[in-house]
Amino acid sequence: MINNIQSVGIVQTKFYTIEEKIQFESGVEFGPITVAYETYGTLNENEDNAILVIHALTGDAHAAGYHSENDKKPGWWDDLIGPGKAFDTNKYFVICSNILGGCSGTTGPSAINPQTNRPYGTSFPVFTIEDTVKVMKKLLDFLKIKSLYSVAGGSMGGMQAIQFVISYPDFVKSAILIATTARLSPQAIAFNAVGRNSIISDPNWNNGDYYDKEQKPDRGLSNARMIGHITYLCEEAMYNKFGRRLQNKNHYDFNFDIDFQVESYLQHQGQIFVDRFDANSYLYITKAVDYFDPCDKYGSLTNAFKNSNAKFLVMSFDSDWLFPSCQSKEIVNSLMKLGKDVSYCEIKSPCGHDAFLLEYELQSKIIKSFLNDHIKGDYNEQALC
Amino acid sequence: MINNIQSVGIVQTKFYTIEEKIQFESGVEFGPITVAYETYGTLNENEDNAILVIHALTGDAHAAGYHSENDKKPGWWDDLIGPGKAFDTNKYFVICSNILGGCSGTTGPSAINPQTNRPYGTSFPVFTIEDTVKVMKKLLDFLKIKSLYSVAGGSMGGMQAIQFVISYPDFVKSAILIATTARLSPQAIAFNAVGRNSIISDPNWNNGDYYDKEQKPDRGLSNARMIGHITYLCEEAMYNKFGRRLQNKNHYDFNFDIDFQVESYLQHQGQIFVDRFDANSYLYITKAVDYFDPCDKYGSLTNAFKNSNAKFLVMSFDSDWLFPSCQSKEIVNSLMKLGKDVSYCEIKSPCGHDAFLLEYELQSKIIKSFLNDHIKGDYNEQALC
Numbered sequence: 001m002i003n004n005i006q007s008v009g010i011v012q013t014k015f016y017t018i019e020e021k022i023q024f025e026s027g028v029e030f031g032p033i034t035v036a037y038e039t040y041g042t043l044n045e046n047e048d049n050a051i052l053v054i055h056a057l058t059g060d061a062h063a064a065g066y067h068s069e070n071d072k073k074p075g076w077w078d079d080l081i082g083p084g085k086a087f088d089t090n091k092y093f094v095i096c097s098n099i100l101g102g103c104s105g106t107t108g109p110s111a112i113n114p115q116t117n118r119p120y121g122t123s124f125p126v127f128t129i130e131d132t133v134k135v136m137k138k139l140l141d142f143l144k145i146k147s148l149y150s151v152a153g154g155s156m157g158g159m160q161a162i163q164f165v166i167s168y169p170d171f172v173k174s175a176i177l178i179a180t181t182a183r184l185s186p187q188a189i190a191f192n193a194v195g196r197n198s199i200i201s202d203p204n205w206n207n208g209d210y211y212d213k214e215q216k217p218d219r220g221l222s223n224a225r226m227i228g229h230i231t232y233l234c235e236e237a238m239y240n241k242f243g244r245r246l247q248n249k250n251h252y253d254f255n256f257d258i259d260f261q262v263e264s265y266l267q268h269q270g271q272i273f274v275d276r277f278d279a280n281s282y283l284y285i286t287k288a289v290d291y292f293d294p295c296d297k298y299g300s301l302t303n304a305f306k307n308s309n310a311k312f313l314v315m316s317f318d319s320d321w322l323f324p325s326c327q328s329k330e331i332v333n334s335l336m337k338l339g340k341d342v343s344y345c346e347i348k349s350p351c352g353h354d355a356f357l358l359e360y361e362l363q364s365k366i367i368k369s370f371l372n373d374h375i376k377g378d379y380n381e382q383a384l385c
Numbered sequence: 386m387i388n389n390i391q392s393v394g395i396v397q398t399k400f401y402t403i404e405e406k407i408q409f410e411s412g413v414e415f416g417p418i419t420v421a422y423e424t425y426g427t428l429n430e431n432e433d434n435a436i437l438v439i440h441a442l443t444g445d446a447h448a449a450g451y452h453s454e455n456d457k458k459p460g461w462w463d464d465l466i467g468p469g470k471a472f473d474t475n476k477y478f479v480i481c482s483n484i485l486g487g488c489s490g491t492t493g494p495s496a497i498n499p500q501t502n503r504p505y506g507t508s509f510p511v512f513t514i515e516d517t518v519k520v521m522k523k524l525l526d527f528l529k530i531k532s533l534y535s536v537a538g539g540s541m542g543g544m545q546a547i548q549f550v551i552s553y554p555d556f557v558k559s560a561i562l563i564a565t566t567a568r569l570s571p572q573a574i575a576f577n578a579v580g581r582n583s584i585i586s587d588p589n590w591n592n593g594d595y596y597d598k599e600q601k602p603d604r605g606l607s608n609a610r611m612i613g614h615i616t617y618l619c620e621e622a623m624y625n626k627f628g629r630r631l632q633n634k635n636h637y638d639f640n641f642d643i644d645f646q647v648e649s650y651l652q653h654q655g656q657i658f659v660d661r662f663d664a665n666s667y668l669y670i671t672k673a674v675d676y677f678d679p680c681d682k683y684g685s686l687t688n689a690f691k692n693s694n695a696k697f698l699v700m701s702f703d704s705d706w707l708f709p710s711c712q713s714k715e716i717v718n719s720l721m722k723l724g725k726d727v728s729y730c731e732i733k734s735p736c737g738h739d740a741f742l743l744e745y746e747l748q749s750k751i752i753k754s755f756l757n758d759h760i761k762g763d764y765n766e767q768a769l770c
Contacts, residue, residue: 026637026639028639122641125639126639126640126641183629184629185620185623185624186620186623186624186626186627186628186629186645186646186647187615187618187619187620187623187647189629189645189647189648190611190615190623190647190648190651191615193611193643193645193647193648193651193652194608194611194612194615194651196641197607197608197611197652197655198583198608200641201587201604201605201607201608202586203588219586220586222582222586223579223582223583223586223608226575226578226579226582227579227612230572230575230576230579233572234572235570235571235572238570238571238572238575239570239571241571242571243571244568244569244571244574244678244681252411252676254411254413254510254511255511256507256511256581256585256668256672258578259675259676260571260574260578260675261571262571262572262574262575262578263574263575263578266575266578266579267578267582270582283641287641290644290645291637291644293629296629
C-alpha cells in the first residue's frame, strides 16, 4: 500500500535485450542477454545525475516503489530511494537491474535457451562479478548514461560496485560500498560451498534440469537459505530476536518437530525463499561471489583501484561477521594508500550483516550527506562518523 | 602404531547391559541399554581414583590406546590419557563410555529393538543430557565406583560433566569443563537445526528407516557434518589452513567442481564422516545438546550447582566462537557466587572450538596441575593461567 508521500509510486520493471554476444571472463561468448531493470527519477539535461544501485545475493531490479496500487511490499531499498530520501529521486536518476544469472527477469539458468527452446540449466556459463558488471554497463549504454554520479550497493551489490569502479574507472564519479568485501574469507566460501552442496545433493536438482519436473530441489535450496540466514544475523541479533524461547509451546516436544523460535524462523525463511528463487541461480551467483578477488586478479587492491578518480564512501556494521569491518577497512586502506578521497564509517548495530537492509536512519543521513557534499565538492569526512 | 611409551597400549572396548528400564526425562521408560566403555589404569584400594572422561558429539568410548598392534590411530584423547600424561593412568582409573543414542556400541537408534528384531530408528525415544548421564552413572555403579575423583569433558562432553555434577553432587570430587557451555546460544541451535534439516530432507533418510536399504542418508549427514566443521574452526584457523588457495589448480574451473581448498577439506570431512556415524544418532544427540539448559531447568545455574562440593577447572579458547569464552565465564561466575572452588583459564589459540582436541601441551599442564593440587588440597589458581 502506498501510504508514503516519499514513495516513487507505481513503477514497472522494464527489459532490455543485449543482442550481441558478450565475452565472459571464462572465455565463453554468451548472448543474447535480457536485462530486467527499473528506473526512478529523471535523467537531467547534463546527463550527470545517474546513480546505479546494485542488489545483493537474492535481490532484484525492484529497488523502490510499488508494482500496483494493491502491492503490499515496496522495493527492497525503498527506505533509501524516493523523493527527499537518501537517493533523492527529485535530484537523481536511479537505475537498478537484476543480476546476470538471476531469476527475476534477467537471463539466467532458468531462462529459455533460444537454440534449444529449453531452459539453460547448467548449460548456462559460469560467470563472474566482472561479467555481471559488464552486463550492467551495456544497460547503461543503452540508457545513454555517459557517466555515473554514483554506484552503490550492499553486500554482493557492494562487490559489484567495487568491480564497476575497477572496470570503468572514468565512468564513475563516486561509489558507496556497504557491508561488503573485496574478497570472501575462507569461512564465507565455506558457507557458500555447503549451501551449494545442499542444492546439488538434492536428488530433485537432477543436474540442474528440473524446470519441467513436478518436484524441484526445494529442500536443498531451502537448506541453503537457512545456512545463509544464520550468517546474515549475528549472536546478538539472534539473542534479541529469539533467545532460547520455544515456538508456541512451554515444554520440549521430545521429537524432531520444531522446538525453538530460531528453528521456526529459519524454516520459514527457507520455505518462502523457494517460491521466489531459482536453485540454479543460487549456485551460479554464489560461485561468482566466491570467485570475486580483485586483490588476486590485479596483484593488489591498490593496483585494482589505481585508475579510479571516484570518491568513496565505505560503511560497515560492527556486528557483521560475514563481511566484518576489517574487510571494509582493507578497502579503505588501499584507497588511502592511493590518496583517493575516501570516507569510512563503522556503524554500531545489533543486526549483523542484515543491518544494511535494516539500519536505514543513519545510513540515509550518511549517504545523503555524502552525495550532497560530493555535489558541492567539499566533502567533509569528520561530519559523517 | 604404538611408538609411544606413554601409551596405555592395547585396549579393548567392553560392554555392559543395563537390563532394567531407565526412566528418561521425557517420561518414557526405556531399556535394556548396552553401554560400550573402555577403562585405563587400575582402581586403587581406596576406590578413590576413578576419573570419568566424556566424549564430544561424535566421539566414542575409545579415548586412549590402540585396538590392535596394527592400529594406526589411537583413541581420541590419547594425548591426554596414559602413563605420565595429564590423566595419568599410573595414578588414575580412567573410564570412558559411548553416549546413549550413539552408534559406537552403546544402544542408539541403529541398535536392534529386541521387541521387533529391527533397528529402533525413530522409535528410539528422544533423550536428554540428564538421561545420558544417568546411563553413565549406571555403568559406574556396575564398575563399583563409589565416587569420582574427577569428571572431565570437552564440548558436549563438558555439558555432560556439568550435568553429572548437578545430578550426582555427592559423587563427584572435581570437574574439568573444557570448551563447553551451560546452554547453547540460538546461533548454535540454528546450526544444529540446519544440520538436522539436511538429514531429514534427504529422501534416503526415509523417516529414519534406512538401515536395511542400499541407499543411506549419506548426503544429508555429510552436509550436516560440513556445517558442523565450519563451526569447529574459526576465521583465523581457516585463513591459516586454507586461505583462498585453490585445490590442485592455478585457475578457477568455471564449473561447480571444487575450486578452493576449504571446499575440498569440508567435502572430505563430510565424506569420511558417513562411514563412521549414523544419521539418526546425529539427530538424537544434537537434539539432546539443544535441550540442555540447566539454567532454565533449575531456575539458575547457581541453583543447579548449589549442592555440589566439587572443585572445578573451566577452560575455554579465545578463538572458539561456537562455545565462546563468555559462556565458560557464565559457569565460572555462577560457581564463584556459590563460593565454590573454581579455576578458570582462557587459552589463546588459533584453532577455534577444535582447540580442545588440538592444544594438548597447555591443556595437559593445566589438567595435571589441577588434578595434582586437588590431591594435595592446596590448589593454586594463579599457577595455572
